């Protein structure tokens with residue numbers, strides 16, 4: 001039976017029966033796969049610390065001929081992304097990326113480029129002070145990688161360059177993005193051309209340089225609405241992690257280290273195997289020492 005060794009990001013896990021665990025992986029060489037980890041629930045030693053979301057593993061996977069599910073035979077921890085699990089804001093942004101990979105990529109369609117993009121982005125998020133602009137740019141960059149890049153620097157109707165400063169432009173997902181002042185129709189959204197160009201720069205700029213885009217809270221609020229409309233138009237769904245992001249990284253501050261006293265974010269339930277469940281349950285709080293949503297290596301299996 002075919003056997004593969006590949007690096008893989010753990011996207012989501014589910015308990016399966018008494019002793020097994022079903023794992024969604026985004027692998028470097030096979031794309032997204034669902035695989036069963038036999039005995040993972042029963043034995044702590046079989047997959048120690050490797051089948052946790054937001055980890056990068058080296059997996060040995062077999063593809064049994066008469067089964068639609070692959071099987072994880074072994075896994076070695078390659079990168080635990082500790083920075084993602086010890087801060088709730090970074091965790092939320094990381095979960096957003098995992099959700100997009102899990103829901104909007106085709107099963108067994110390999111894209112090593114997308115894998116390396118995700119690996120790189122998670123590595124950056126793990127070191128950044130998280131904020132909503134970071135989350136927005138991760139979403140935009142990922143959308144672009146998935147083939148849904150909004151047109152921002154030129155008019156999606158006539159192709160004319162968007163210029164800032166300049167007359168009010170528009171943004172219409174049905175056309176593919178930006179609409180210049182001459183092509184705008186009555187009722188179309190109006191958007192400052194500078195904002196469109198800042199978002200275009202955001203897709204091209206490394207995440208850590210996002211402070212240079214000049215997007216203040218007002219522009220960011222506007223940008224979130226535009227990207228949300230674009231996302232719904234092309235993906236036809238909303239991200240389940242959106243709500244978690246909104247609560248974890250409120251817009252009234254751009255610096256995630258200053259959480260307002262009256263709205264303490266809740267940490268997802270550390271017993272669940274996926275971001276969404278943890279987010280929905282809303283149970284648990286950050287540890288009193290601020291150690292984050294969970295301590296992976298100490299977590300009971």
Ligand SMILES: [Zn+2]
Nearest residue numbers: 155158180183
């Ligand atoms: Zn135009």
